[in-house]
Amino acid sequence: MTDTPLAETSRPRRYMSPHRLGVSLLFLMNGFYMGSWAPKIPIFAEKLGLSEGELGLMILVFGVGSILAMPMTGIFNARFGSTSVVRAAALMFLPSLILITVVNSIWLAVIVIFFFGGLMAAMDVSMNANTVAVEKVEHRAIMSSCHAFWSLGGLLGAGLGGFLISTIGPLGHAIAATVLAGAFLAASFPRLVADTPDGEEKHQKIRLPMTPLPWLIGVVALFSMIPEGAVTDWSALYLHDELGVDIAWAGFGYAAFQLSMTTMRFAGDLVRDRLGGVTTMRICAVLSVIGLLLAGLAPTTPIIIIGFAIAGLGISNMVPIAFSAAGNLPGMAPGIGLSVTTTLGYSGILVAPSAIGFLAEHTGFAPIFVGLSLLHVIVFLLAPLMRYADRDKVG
Incomplete structure (x- = not known):
């Protein structure tokens, strides 16, 4: 797997350059997983016997996991670069839909939902950082279209989810969604720009900004x-x-x-x-x-x-x-x-x-x-x- 150095500054002539395609596929995959989760929520609640209030608390756990993961991911990005972090976060995020589908106790579900939210957020922060790196390399804006790919992924996940659940069942849907999401990542990873901090940046003291x-x-x-x-x-x-x-x-x-x-x-x-x-x-x-x-x-x-x-x-x-x-x-x-x-x-x-x-x-x-x-x-x-x-x- 070969990355293109961040120092490369040639202006691409194609709308969808390899770097842009790579990071856009990350947004597509992340949105697809969030869209795939939406039609599973009623089944998840029914399987665990959750009331509306208890389901609300589960969704709150998802939000807490997301918010806690974001500043930590910023530190990891600053230390290791967004390319390494987004790959690790995406690979850990990949099996989460299957885990959500097979979990059969409330306390295990709390843990799974917490990490589902945290890994979604970790991937989100690092893929946005990688988008900034691509903008620097290509000297043009791409952030808005990347977020559009996230929206498309959400529509795709939600649209396919209900159909697949009704035809091949919740576990079949989770496996199919995981395979498709894995294909997005396999196409994305070789095309990501190499956003790696230099030696001086690695040794800087990393803390929340005071300005x-x-x-x-x-x-x-x-x-x-x-x-x-x-x-x-x-x-x-x-x-x-x-x-x-x-x-x-x-x-x-x-x-x-x-x-x-x-x-x-x-x-x-x-x-x-x-x-x-x-x-x-x-x-x-x-x-x-x-x-x-x-x-x-x-x-x-x-x-x-x-x-x-x-x-x-x-x-x-x-x-x-x-x-x-x-x-x-x-x-x-x-x-x-x-x-x-x-x-x-x-x-x-x-x-x-x-x-x-x-x-x-x-x-x-x-x-x-x-x-x-x-x-x-x-x-x-x-x-x-x-x-x-x-x-x-x-x-």
């Missing part, structure tokens, strides 16, 4: 992902319960949001290369504010759904730009800046939706979506920090 810059970029990721989680978890309930939309149509708000977000992520790299990280982030923030305000204030269902679609266009590239900026901070190993940003960002999508549900019991969801738009006003004000996302194009 405010990575934490402020983490706030951008946090405020970007809280509305994303809110739309994902609550848009259908908002349309059905509060606005009286038929259940057959209630899911169209999230579908419009997800479709526009995934589509724009494939175009987002070209936009950022042309306009720069700061301007792109400002445009995204404005679009999202408009979309969230429409979702909360519009008088008719079609305009509300259009609002969710506009919000998806805006939110699509916020997190990828923030991750690129965090991975390019001067005087800081990419893994450390990214670990701060991912930990703060994903805490928003893992923890905030439950708090939003509690608030909505007292206020309704319309004021929630209006209030969430204020978070992206703050993102707009912090957009100048996204100039660091463009450091990868400095020769």
Whole structure:
């Protein structure tokens, strides 16, 4: 297995270069596994006899495992490089779906779910760090499209999951998903850029950053992902319960949001290369504010759904730009800046939706979506920090 040195700086002419394909396949595999887990949740709960509350605690264990793993992964990335770490994390992540399927006691399930969340997060942080390395080598943005591949993987995993479970059973589905995920990794690993710290970087003292810059970029990721989680978890309930939309149509708000977000992520790299990280982030923030305000204030269902679609266009590239900026901070190993940003960002999508549900019991969801738009006003004000996302194009 041969890696291409990070020092290579020739500008590729193909859209999908080997390095880009390699890291995109990592995102596809990670999203595919998360999508494959979704249709297994009811079976997992039924097998273990979990109530809704107990299942909620299991999902919380997943979130705790994820959040704890992210800063540790940043340290490993800084010490060993993202290429080695992402390979190790992905290989340990690979058998997790089979373990989730065969586990037959609650306490073993707690352990498996904890490591499932932790390894997912470890792979996530390190593959984002490897994406930053590819951006430096190729002098162009690729982060948004990588996140689009994650979304595609999720759709593929969720779409195949229910069909495979019904035809070959839960264990057959887990084995088939593992084989396909293994094929993604086998195609990915030989194409990964060699992101290895030099001798001086290896001997630097590694600690959480004491400067405010990575934490402020983490706030951008946090405020970007809280509305994303809110739309994902609550848009259908908002349309059905509060606005009286038929259940057959209630899911169209999230579908419009997800479709526009995934589509724009494939175009987002070209936009950022042309306009720069700061301007792109400002445009995204404005679009999202408009979309969230429409979702909360519009008088008719079609305009509300259009609002969710506009919000998806805006939110699509916020997190990828923030991750690129965090991975390019001067005087800081990419893994450390990214670990701060991912930990703060994903805490928003893992923890905030439950708090939003509690608030909505007292206020309704319309004021929630209006209030969430204020978070992206703050993102707009912090957009100048996204100039660091463009450091990868400095020769």
